[in-house]
Amino acid sequence: MLRHAALLMLAIVAALAGCRPPGPTRYQIEGTVTFDGKPVPSGLIRFEADTARGNSGPVGYAAIKDGRYTTATQGSKGALEGPLVAIMTGGPAPNPKVEFPVMWFTDYTTTLVLEPKGGTTTFDFDIPREQKQ
Numbered sequence: 770m771l772r773h774a775a776l777l778m779l780a781i782v783a784a785l786a787g788c789r790p791p792g793p794t795r796y797q798i799e800g801t802v803t804f805d806g807k808p809v810p811s812g813l814i815r816f817e818a819d820t821a822r823g824n825s826g827p828v829g830y831a832a833i834k835d836g837r838y839t840t841a842t843q844g845s846k847g848a849l850e851g852p853l854v855a856i857m858t859g860g861p862a863p864n865p866k867v868e869f870p871v872m873w874f875t876d877y878t879t880t881l882v883l884e885p886k887g888g889t890t891t892f893d894f895d896i897p898r899e900q901k902q
Contacts, residue, residue, distance in 0.1 A: 854878060859896070
């Protein structure tokens with residue numbers, strides 16, 4: 770009986786040990802992206818570890834839709850803690866008649882530091898017209 774209880778406990782511990790997702794802890798980010806003060810209809814935002822400032826790890830990303838993004842439902846598993854580089858591309862809403870739309874900005878880059886305090890972290894970005902890349 771004692772042997773069965775010990776085996777059962779061992780099985781439970783082994784099963785629970787496998788519940789944590791592999792890799793570094795990721796955190797959810799959400800916010801707005803505007804261009805010249807107006808919501809960006811469509812685009813993509815990536816959160817890369819800022820290796821120049823000592824961070825490393827996988828990329829987080831999210832779709833930009835109607836000026837908003839969230840890594841919780843429109844992207845990856847989230848972003849890493851610490852120094853990050855945010856890279857954004859955005860433009861008009863998709864149009865089936867236009868195969869290659871002209872983007873308003875491509876690979877606009879800015880740095881930030883993610884310091885999670887519980888819950889989702891918010892970062893809002895306004896890309897100025899003169900910074901078009």
